[in-house]
Amino acid sequence: MSKPVILTGLRANNNLTIGNYFGGMLPIIDMAKNRSADYQVNMFIPDLHSITTPVDYSAINAQILLTAKHFVAAGLPLDNPDIHLYRQSYISAHSELTWILDCMTGIGEMNRMTQFKDKSGTIGDERVSVGLFNYPVLMAADILLYGSEYVPVGDDQTQHLEFTRDIGERMNKNFGDIFVIPKAVKEQHKFFGKEQGLRIKDLQDPSKKMSKSDESGKGVIFLSDTPEAAARKVMSAVTDEKAYVRFDRENQPGISNLLEILALLQSRDIKEVVAEFEGQTLYGDFKAIVAEEVRRFLIDFQKKLHAVDDTVVMKKLEASEKALAVTANATLLRTQQAVGLRPGK
Numbered sequence: 001m002s003k004p005v006i007l008t009g010l011r012a013n014n015n016l017t018i019g020n021y022f023g024g025m026l027p028i029i030d031m032a033k034n035r036s037a038d039y040q041v042n043m044f045i046p047d048l049h050s051i052t053t054p055v056d057y058s059a060i061n062a063q064i065l066l067t068a069k070h071f072v073a074a075g076l077p078l079d080n081p082d083i084h085l086y087r088q089s090y091i092s093a094h095s096e097l098t099w100i101l102d103c104m105t106g107i108g109e110m111n112r113m114t115q116f117k118d119k120s121g122t123i124g125d126e127r128v129s130v131g132l133f134n135y136p137v138l139m140a141a142d143i144l145l146y147g148s149e150y151v152p153v154g155d156d157q158t159q160h161l162e163f164t165r166d167i168g169e170r171m172n173k174n175f176g177d178i179f180v181i182p183k184a185v186k187e188q189h190k191f192f193g194k195e196q197g198l199r200i201k202d203l204q205d206p207s208k209k210m211s212k213s214d215e216s217g218k219g220v221i222f223l224s225d226t227p228e229a230a231a232r233k234v235m236s237a238v239t240d241e242k243a244y245v246r247f248d249r250e251n252q253p254g255i256s257n258l259l260e261i262l263a264l265l266q267s268r269d270i271k272e273v274v275a276e277f278e279g280q281t282l283y284g285d286f287k288a289i290v291a292e293e294v295r296r297f298l299i300d301f302q303k304k305l306h307a308v309d310d311t312v313v314m315k316k317l318e319a320s321e322k323a324l325a326v327t328a329n330a331t332l333l334r335t336q337q338a339v340g341l342r343p344g345k
């Protein structure tokens with residue numbers, strides 16, 4: 001029996017944040033490290049998704065490799081045949097299955113996708129591509145090609161996972177058993193634990209998520225920030241007038257966010273960190289501790305990133321792509337046969 005598949009994609013972007021690191025990368029890398037005896041882990045770079053919105057096309061190739069290196073710097077083991085690291089566009093079945101699924105997907109279904117509505121609203125009609133509209137279908141293909149059961153999803157991706165289940169189930173119903181259906185959102189949360197809800201907030205506006213697309217970048221700690229600049233961002237984080245450190249997301253979101261960041265950086269339980277600092281009245285002193293921790297984290301991470309060997313990463317990418325193309329092509333052929341594009345068995 002083959003192992004159940006855990007799968008996730010992280011878009012190539014030079015500007016990954018500590019939110020991406022702790023919320024997106026680390027949980028699945030921990031799984032890869034600790035549970036590869038029981039699961040196959042597929043981590044990939046959805047480069048075809050990267051071009052759904054206008055990007056700097058001349059930079060994208062380098063960004064793809066850099067993103068792969070980030071996974072390795074964050075601890076992804078490369079010497080395990082059940083852990084895969086690959087580029088979406090290098091396995092052509094992703095595109096081919098997307099087309100077939102496209103033809104089985106209603107316009108109305110896609111029109112309901114809130115991420116499309118949000119994103120298209122911000123980039124202006126004339127720049128909204130058909131690819132962006134089609135984004136969830138490609139994502140469904142990413143997941144279904146490998147029979148993935150577990151996909152960690154942040155809040156912004158739950159609708160896409162639900163669509164994946166819908167289209168997969170519909171195909172199975174209409175054409176016979178083709179796909180393994182990923183678990184429902186609730187079960188995903190149970191499987192991956194609380195990290196899923198993780199939301200580091202913007203330092204300047206703690207009511208919103210720390211996001212790599214934030215324009216000013218003042219409230220965002222990027223993994224590429226100089227350690228000193230990042231420390232300064234922490235020192236100028238927006239807090240409150242209460243002059244009392246307390247974990248209260250509602251009334252003291254800024255301070256609570258800093259407590260959360262500190263807990264993540266020190267790999268400690270938030271309760272323990274709160275117990276240590278609760279009641280402190282000098283925010284400056286508390287911020288200085290968080291700032292120093294951020295500074296040290298970045299020095300360490302950037303050192304690791306620098307040490308990652310390009311050739312080793314390229315070798316892993318190529319080996320995974322070769323191995324997974326076999327799986328993906330088998331699913332694609334099954335689908336082509338089911339819909340009559342290839343002779344049946």
Ligand code: TRP
Pocket residue numbers: 007008009010011046049138139142143151157
């Ligand atoms: N849409 C995801 C994001 O923006 C990236 C992604 C693409 C993905 N395909 C996927 C995630 C398949 C999980 C499974 O973060």
